[in-house]
Amino acid sequence: MVNSAARKLEKERIDKGDFPKEDISWSSVSLSEILERDNRLEASTFNINRDHAIQLLKNSKYELALLGTNEFGFKDCFYGPRAKRNYLTNIDNTSIGFLGSSEMLDIFPNPVKFVSPDNPMINSLSLTEETILISRSGTIGNITFVNKSLSKFLVSEHAIRLVMNEFPGFVYTYLKTDVAQNLLHAEKFGSVILEIEPEAIKNMLIPNPPVLIKQKIHDLIIDSYCKRDESNDLINEATRILIDALELPPMEDMEKEAFSYSEEISSFPVKLSELNGRLEGNYYTTVVPVIEKYLSKNAELFRLRDKKITDKIILAGVFKRNYVQKGQGYPFIGGKEITQLSPKTDKYLSYITHKKRYEKELRVKENWILVTDRGTIGKVVIVPKHMENMAISQNVLKIAPKIYPGYIYCFLNSDYGQLLIKRQSYGSVVNMIDNSCMGDVQVPILKNRKIVEKIDSLVLKANELRYEAYKQEQKAINIMNNDVLGL
Known part of the structure; x- marks a missing residue:
């Protein structure tokens, strides 16, 4: 009964009125469509993008299933x-x-x-x-x-x-x-x-x-994810070699060595000469000197800011963003997306408005190291080739290594490097770390340079595999869009 009434209404001419097409997105919806969509009335259920997607599918050269x-x-x-x-x-x-x-x-x-x-x-x-x-x-x-x-x-x-x-x-x-x-x-x-x-x-x-087409796309995705696995295996191997070469005991053993426990609280003294202008309790955790003691056993310690190992550490300033359409600006990536193989963004910074800031503070290059600097602190990423020249937000520190980028990434990404990074954080509501504090992080460069070079090579190979994995996934998506959907 209702369906027959719906069909009758659809045959009748309905005056939709004049809508300001430039100001809002709108479309007409028939009663039968509402019934087909389980009587849902949310605007999103009948949006123009959905209708456009269905029309594209109907226009594609292959049958739909x-x-x-x-x-x-x-x-x-x-x-x-x-x-x-x-x-x-x-x-x-x-x-x-x-x-x-x-x-x-x-x-x-x-x-x-x-x-x-x-x-x-x-x-x-x-x-x-x-x-x-x-x-x-x-x-x-x-x-x-x-x-x-x-x-x-x-x-x-x-x-x-x-x-x-x-x-x-x-x-x-x-x-x-x-x-x-x-x-x-x-x-x-x-x-x-x-x-x-x-x-x-x-x-x-x-x-x-x-x-044949379904199999081709499927195989590209399987191979892409196999390369990601291989990449992760190389990073795990590099980390194992690093920890073995530094002769680092498990973190639990270091904590036992560091702390002397009383019945009520764990306490330790701090010399006035060790204050470094910092009064936060987390900065003076005594496991840090223990870690640094072990790090110096087979390696020379460098502050990350040392010009012998790092060219610069960039902390971008806070700025008003002028977003534009895709193709008219720099792809803008936040700290949440940098850990993904193919960061997805719908934000683009204007070429005109942000060119100087982009060149000075936001642009990244292959094999630079990124570290999230607020909120969730210490996520470490080495920039793959396909992320080069993207604009990375001010919530991420950009480290331009002068030597051994893969090795430095490997240490900063390890449990020991993570503790040294997070020790430098400050703040009450939202924790932060700036370029100066990041520059204070100690990085051990092994005295045996052949091991350093091996670790560096493994990580850089892993980064190349990520680029290959990205290319294969993009190839699969292009086949889907061009050959299957006909876009």
């Missing part, structure tokens, strides 16, 4: 249950890292939260390789692919798991396109925190090209 049907069937599409997580305070070799839907995007996942292997939520939040992960709340539609590196960890219930029967690399690539993203975002709901459900992915339209 639905995810979850015979052509693109999946074994499962779900997200884990909410559960009490009971994070561990004492970490050992059996502890399992726990990642959020933002951290899962990192090329080198480095969890800060851990749970016990006996935790009952492990089965529901664990991962299998070649699973597609889609962030479902807050920032919606971030996509990643589970490789060997990521499969070691748990990922929160804020990520939908999509396990395909075949060609997961093809589906992953499609979900990263603007067309699929517009379809996903049309399914979001909520007022304060936006969300999507697995039903947003089930029955999503997807082009169905010949098997």
Whole structure:
């Protein structure tokens, strides 16, 4: 009855009125469309981008199919249950890292939260390789692919798991396109925190090209993620060689050596000559002198600001940003995105307004080292080739090494380097570290330069592999956009 009434209304001429097309985005919606969309009335459900995406799919040269049907069937599409997580305070070799839907995007996942292997939520939040992960709340539609590196960890219930029967690399690539993203975002709901459900992915339209094309795109993604694994393995190997060469004991042993415990509090004296103008308690943790003692055993210590090892450390000033359309400005990346292989941004700084600041403070070069300087302090990244010339925000310190960039990155990214970085932080509400404090961080250059060169070479090789992985993923996306979607 309602459907027949809807069809009758659609035949009748309805006066839409005059809308200011330049000021707002608008479109008409038929009653039958509302019924087809489960009686939803949110504007986002019927947005113009969604309609445009569907029209592009209908105009593509290949027939369309639905995810979850015979052509693109999946074994499962779900997200884990909410559960009490009971994070561990004492970490050992059996502890399992726990990642959020933002951290899962990192090329080198480095969890800060851990749970016990006996935790009952492990089965529901664990991962299998070649699973597609889609962030479902807050920032919606971030996509990643589970490789060997990521499969070691748990990922929160804020990520939908999509396990395909075949060609997961093809589906992953499609979900990263603007067309699929517009379809996903049309399914979001909520007022304060936006969300999507697995039903947003089930029955999503997807082009169905010949098997040869699906296989080609799938293989490119698999190879891209294998290169990321290889890159991470090289960095882990370089870190192991560094720690062995420095003869560094586990951090727990250093802490036992550093602290003398009383029944009520842990305390230690600080000489007036050691104050360095700093009065914060975290700056004077006694494990730092212990670390530096071990570092100096087989290496020469340099302050990071030393011109023998570093050309400059850049702290960009705070400035009013003039954003422009893509193609009219510098891609602008924040501290949250620098840890991803392919940082995605919709922010572009005007070529005209920000040229001088870009050249002086924001532009980065290949093999520079980036360190987040506020909020979450100490995330360390070595700049791959495809990130060269991007504009990086003032929330990230830029270090231009003069020698051994891979080696310096390897130390700063280690547990010992991280402690020395975070020791330099200051602030009450939001912790920060500036270029001066970063310059105070001690870096050990091994006396055996052959080992230094080996570590440096391993990390730089890892960085090259990341560039190769990036190129392969971009090739897959270009095939999807050009040959499949016909954009």
